[in-house]
Amino acid sequence: MTTSTNPRPGAGPRGSTSPSGRPTDAGSRNSGAHSAGDGGTSAASAVVRPRKPVKWGRIGAWTLVAVALIVTLAPFLWMLRTALSSNHSLAANAGSLLPADFSWGAFKRVLGLQSPEEAIAEGGSGAAINFWLYLRNSIIVSTLVTAGQVFFSAMAAYAFSRLRWPGRDKVFALFLATMMVPPIFTALPNFLMIKNLGLLNTYAGIILPFLFMTPFAIFFLRQFFLSMSREVEEAAMLDGAKHVRIFFQIVMPNAAAPLATLALLTFIGTWNEYFWPLLVGQDESVRVLTVGLGVFKSQSPQGAPDWSGLMAATLVAALPVLLLFIAFGKKVVNSIGFSGIK
């Protein structure tokens, strides 16, 4: 019965519940009033009309979402498809959606499992690509930077949030102000300093500027530390615990989630960093993957680039981030809202 859902005739059409307006055959005094409205008065038709566009709107909206997903994801599939193609067949099958003449050759080439002759035969440059070395370098650099930056920033954040000392807020403001300084601005003097210290082309040179802190990391953790309750901390103090112990045994474990999120963001960021390692880590022995990819591209002769090899290399280079993202995607996604509002 329509009467049960719409007790008052006036509230009926506007109160909305979608089918209630239509069934005029439901035989009641209420529905009579409705049908009269539907027939002529502009008020009722103005109320009914938006319903259809809403439905179309939803279909349209989902179509747009689908288009956005395709635009976002299709290039990655194309990357995979190219990496699994044979280089020589790419030209003949430039538009085919499946790998052109399926082959693992590109991955073998990238991972150094092919002899130079084979590589050249398949369209590679034949030059050695120390992919495993670059991968190792990227892992070393990203791991050390992440561990150091998160830990030292956590220490500083503790001092800025849980300890009381004169000048605390001024020092914090100074730290924050450096968030405004663009990286390129400090990159040149930092390069000179690393050079003067004789640390060009060393891990230390690549790692040091990011090892101790970034203003953002401190700011990020301070927010969480501030929100932790003082009760547990003070109970521990009554038991005679010192700040060092409180930091390690109470604050750090309780902040495991934000620490993990920050570690994840730091790792991905360091893994993707290009400019700084390009400046100070040009030497083969410390070259990281991003810089290595640039070199790989320039090795390909301009006439016939090794596209399959290049796409296989980019895919392998992106793999750790993709795996991390599959494992912890939700954490990353949910932390973005916070990290953006710096």
Place this chain on the structure above:
Amino acid sequence: MTTITKLPDPTAGRAGQPAPARKNRRRSGDLRIALFFIFPAMIGFVAFFLIPTIRGVYLSFTEYSILGEPEWIGVKNYTSILGDELFWNAMTVTVQYVALNIGFQTVIALGLALLMHRVAKSTFIRGALLLPFLVANVIVALLWFWMLDYQLGIVNEVINWLGLPRIAFFGSEQWAIPTIAFVNVWRHMGYTALLIFAGLQAIPNHVYEVASLDGASPARTFWSITMPLLRPVLVLVLVVTVIGSFQVFDTVAVTTGGGPINASRVIQMYIYQKAFTESDFGYASALSVILFVILALVAFIQMKFLKGNESDLD
């Protein structure tokens, strides 16, 4: 009663405004331990942020080619920059890039954010849209370098199939900057959308309820409620993305290297070349001071005129 008031007494400093002597002692104790906790970060801050900032400004007033000592030359770097055609070209190219990039990115991201907010809140969709942002600039650049290749790229295949002439996306002067802008819009749109989405989530529902009771149309609701309430977030997003896109480098370095001719030599590319190809660190430092000043001005103007730090809520 008495037992309760007595118990917290020994902890004193807790909420106690009438600070007794004990609290003062704790305060100085805190300073010492605070110094310990802040020490590593302080090293990093002083060595890699503070000193470099000061040194960067100093170097901009010198002539310095790494070999030998920096030589003080006053504002000569700055006066030469004003007459440097390549600098003005780099500025023009960068501003073009920023305008294209931010324009498309903001509009698309706003649309995506509204879609996410209204119809598709799933973490999976948000995650998928964020994916390009998590992959390195270099990888994104190489991927699109391949897809937009003149001969074999899938995009040109489709263009060709449609019966249109192929486009040398990275290889022609008029296309280089729009193409690089497009690639970075693709990389950042999901990220920017998430930031705006977070802002949309923060708008309380009852505002919309009141609007729908008043019979406001969706368009009216968007322009009169969503946009004004979203303003602080939009301004922040704009500040962050404009500052970021002024420093575009990776994509250019991997794809065009600044060419063809100077068509895509953005300001950071120019700084890089001055410093590391021409070994002119003084000049490069002066260029980066100018970039710094521009970025600070952009941030200041955006915050000031768009009133980014004021909310219409409450």
